[in-house]
Amino acid sequence: MALRLISWIKIWKSSMRYKWMLLLILFSLTPLVVMGIISFSISKSTINDKVTQYSEHLLYQTADNLDTRLGIYKDMMMQVLNNNEIINMLRTLDESAAVSYDVDSLSLTTKLSTIVAINQDVQSISFVSQKHYIKGIYRWSKRTRTEVKPFLLTLDDGSNFRWYSTRYGTYVDSLNSQSNYVFSLAKQLYKISDDSPLGIIAILDIREDVMKELISKAVSNNEDLQSFVIDGRGMLVSYPDSKLIGKSVTEVLGASGYEQIKNSETGEQRFPLTYKGDSLIVNTKKLHSNDWVVVNVISKAALYQDSNRLLQIFIIIALLCIVFSILAAVVLANSITNPILKMIRLMRQVMSGELTVRYKAKSRHDEFDTLGDNFNYMVTRIDELLKAVYAEQDQKRVAELRALQAQINPHFLYNTLDMIKWTALIQKANNAAEMVSLLSRLLRISLGKAEETVTVEEEIEHVQCYLGIQKFRFNFNIETVVEMDDDVGLLQTPKLILQPIVENAMIHAFVDRESGGRITISCCKVPGQGVRFEVADNGKGMDPAFARSLLAEPTSGAGKTGGIGLANVDERIKLICGKMYGIEIQSEPGIGTTIRIMLPLMT
Incomplete structure (x- = not known):
C-alpha cells in the first residue's frame, strides 16, 4: 500500500497531464452542458413558434385594417361619382370653351366639402381629363399635362378603381399650402342616366400618414417588428422612414428579398432572409383591395432574445458551479501556472535583449524542468550566434575599409584617360582615342557611383562600351x-x-x-x-x-x-x-x- 502511494506521488510530481485530468474531473461540466443545451434548444423552439404566430397574427390584423380603410375610401369615391349634381357640374366645366387648362368652380368645391372634407384622411380631390384640370378641394401645385398624364391611364380601366403609389405632393388654395406624402385612388366618371363614360377621372389623394398610423398601432407593442407596404412593382408605399417612401423595396430587403416576394403564388408567405449581415424573417400578405403587399420583418436576434435570456440564466448557474469547482482547484492550478508565468517573464527579458537570464529548476522532474533546460540552451545558442554575427560585421567593416583604401582616385583616372584621348586625336590615332573614350565611359559607370544600382540606360551604355572595346581588341x-x-x-x-x-x-x-x-x-x-x-x-x-x-x-x-x-x-x-x-x-x-x-x- 505504501509503495503504491509512493508511486502515485511520483506520478503527481512528474507528469502535468494527470494534474489537468484532475482539474477536468473537478469541474464536472459535461452533465451541466448537456442539460443546458437540451433545455435551451427546447425553449428556443417554443419561443420561436410563439413569436412567429404572433407576427403572423399582427400581419393579418394589419392587412385587414388596411383593406377596411381602403374600402372606406372607395365608398367615399362612389358617393362623389353617384352625385348627379356633381357630375353635371364637372361635365359643364369640362365642356366649357375655357382657354385655360386649369379650371375650378366654387359651387363644386362647396358641394364636395360636404362629402369629402369631413374625412381628415383626405388631402385633396381633383378631376382631370384630356382638356382640363378641374380643382375639387385643394389643387395641386404642379398641374401641368405631364403631371396629369399618368392618371389618364385610368381611362383604360373602364369602371374599375386604380390605385397609385405614394408620392410627395404640394397642395394650395387661396389661403395656404400643404406638402405631404399621399397615395391616390382614381376612377373614371360615368353618366348616371346611361352609364356612358365622360372622359373625366376623379383622383382622391389620401395622406400616407394614415396608413403609417394604422401599421404602427398594430405593431406598437413590439419594437423589434418592422411593418411596411409595397406596391406590385416593389416600390415602398408606406415605410416608417419617410425618406425611403417611393423607393424600391430592394433598399430595405435587397434584390433577393424582392424576388421572393414577387414570386409568391398565394400572396402569403414566410421566408428567412440575410441582408447586410442581418438574419431576418419576412412575412408577407397581399391586400384584397389592390396588388399592394403588407410586409412584416423581424430580426432573428430579436426573435431569440427571450431564449437568449434563458441562456443567460443557464450560464449564471453554470458559472456558480464552476466557481465552487475553481475553489477546489486553485492549489492545483497554481502549481501549473506559476512555472508558466515565470517562463513568460524570462522570455520578455530575453526579448528586451538580456541574454544572461536562466531558468532555475526546482527539481520537480516534470515537463517544466525539461522546458526550462531547453529554454536555457536556446538562450545560450542565441547569445553565441549574436556574438558571431557581431564579429562577422566587424570583419566586414574592416574589409570594406581596406577595399576603400585600395581604390584608385576616380577623378584622377578620368582626367588621365581624357588627356590620353586628346593626345591620340592630335597624333591622328583615332582608333586609340575612341578606345580610350569607351574605356572612360565604362569606368565612369562601374566606378563612378558607390551605389549598388544604376539606371537601365547606364547598364546598357556600359555593355555597349565593353562591346566597342572588344571590337578593337579582337577585331571580331x-x-x-x-x-x-x-x-x-x-x-x-x-x-x-x-x-x-x-x-x-x-x-x-x-x-x-x-x-x-x-x-x-x-x-x-x-x-x-x-x-x-x-x-x-x-x-x-x-x-x-x-x-x-x-x-x-x-x-x-x-x-x-x-x-x-x-x-x-x-x-x-x-x-x-x-x-x-x-x-x-x-x-x-x-x-x-x-x-x-x-x-x-x-x-
Whole structure:
C-alpha cells in the first residue's frame, strides 16, 4: 500500500497531464452542458413558434385594417361619382370653351366639402381629363399635362378603381399650402342616366400618414417588428422612414428579398432572409383591395432574445458551479501556472535583449524542468550566434575599409584617360582615342557611383562600351543588336550584370565560327513581374544540364570567365532584389543560348 502511494506521488510530481485530468474531473461540466443545451434548444423552439404566430397574427390584423380603410375610401369615391349634381357640374366645366387648362368652380368645391372634407384622411380631390384640370378641394401645385398624364391611364380601366403609389405632393388654395406624402385612388366618371363614360377621372389623394398610423398601432407593442407596404412593382408605399417612401423595396430587403416576394403564388408567405449581415424573417400578405403587399420583418436576434435570456440564466448557474469547482482547484492550478508565468517573464527579458537570464529548476522532474533546460540552451545558442554575427560585421567593416583604401582616385583616372584621348586625336590615332573614350565611359559607370544600382540606360551604355572595346581588341565579326523599351530607361538595376553574360557569349558561343555570329541584348517590362533583360546568341549552345550547373557552382571555370561568374551575378541579384529574382538559362546545342534576367521594378 505504501509503495503504491509512493508511486502515485511520483506520478503527481512528474507528469502535468494527470494534474489537468484532475482539474477536468473537478469541474464536472459535461452533465451541466448537456442539460443546458437540451433545455435551451427546447425553449428556443417554443419561443420561436410563439413569436412567429404572433407576427403572423399582427400581419393579418394589419392587412385587414388596411383593406377596411381602403374600402372606406372607395365608398367615399362612389358617393362623389353617384352625385348627379356633381357630375353635371364637372361635365359643364369640362365642356366649357375655357382657354385655360386649369379650371375650378366654387359651387363644386362647396358641394364636395360636404362629402369629402369631413374625412381628415383626405388631402385633396381633383378631376382631370384630356382638356382640363378641374380643382375639387385643394389643387395641386404642379398641374401641368405631364403631371396629369399618368392618371389618364385610368381611362383604360373602364369602371374599375386604380390605385397609385405614394408620392410627395404640394397642395394650395387661396389661403395656404400643404406638402405631404399621399397615395391616390382614381376612377373614371360615368353618366348616371346611361352609364356612358365622360372622359373625366376623379383622383382622391389620401395622406400616407394614415396608413403609417394604422401599421404602427398594430405593431406598437413590439419594437423589434418592422411593418411596411409595397406596391406590385416593389416600390415602398408606406415605410416608417419617410425618406425611403417611393423607393424600391430592394433598399430595405435587397434584390433577393424582392424576388421572393414577387414570386409568391398565394400572396402569403414566410421566408428567412440575410441582408447586410442581418438574419431576418419576412412575412408577407397581399391586400384584397389592390396588388399592394403588407410586409412584416423581424430580426432573428430579436426573435431569440427571450431564449437568449434563458441562456443567460443557464450560464449564471453554470458559472456558480464552476466557481465552487475553481475553489477546489486553485492549489492545483497554481502549481501549473506559476512555472508558466515565470517562463513568460524570462522570455520578455530575453526579448528586451538580456541574454544572461536562466531558468532555475526546482527539481520537480516534470515537463517544466525539461522546458526550462531547453529554454536555457536556446538562450545560450542565441547569445553565441549574436556574438558571431557581431564579429562577422566587424570583419566586414574592416574589409570594406581596406577595399576603400585600395581604390584608385576616380577623378584622377578620368582626367588621365581624357588627356590620353586628346593626345591620340592630335597624333591622328583615332582608333586609340575612341578606345580610350569607351574605356572612360565604362569606368565612369562601374566606378563612378558607390551605389549598388544604376539606371537601365547606364547598364546598357556600359555593355555597349565593353562591346566597342572588344571590337578593337579582337577585331571580331559578331553582329550586336541592342533593344530597349522607352519606359524602362530610368528604372534601376544592379550594375555590372550584363557585361559578364555578354563576355561569356563572345568567348564561348562562337569558338568554331568566324562569321555570322549575332548577339541580341533587350530590356522590357513584363506586366505583373517586373523588368526583364535578355541576352540571346545564335552560337553553338550547350547541354541544358550543363547550363543549369553554371548557376549552381559559383567557382566553376566556365562560369567565371570575364571576372565575375554567372553564379556570382545571380547571387548578387538575389541579395539585392530578393530570392524570386535572378538568372534563367535556356540553351540548345547547335541553336544558341538565351539568358534572361528578371528584376523587380526599382525607381
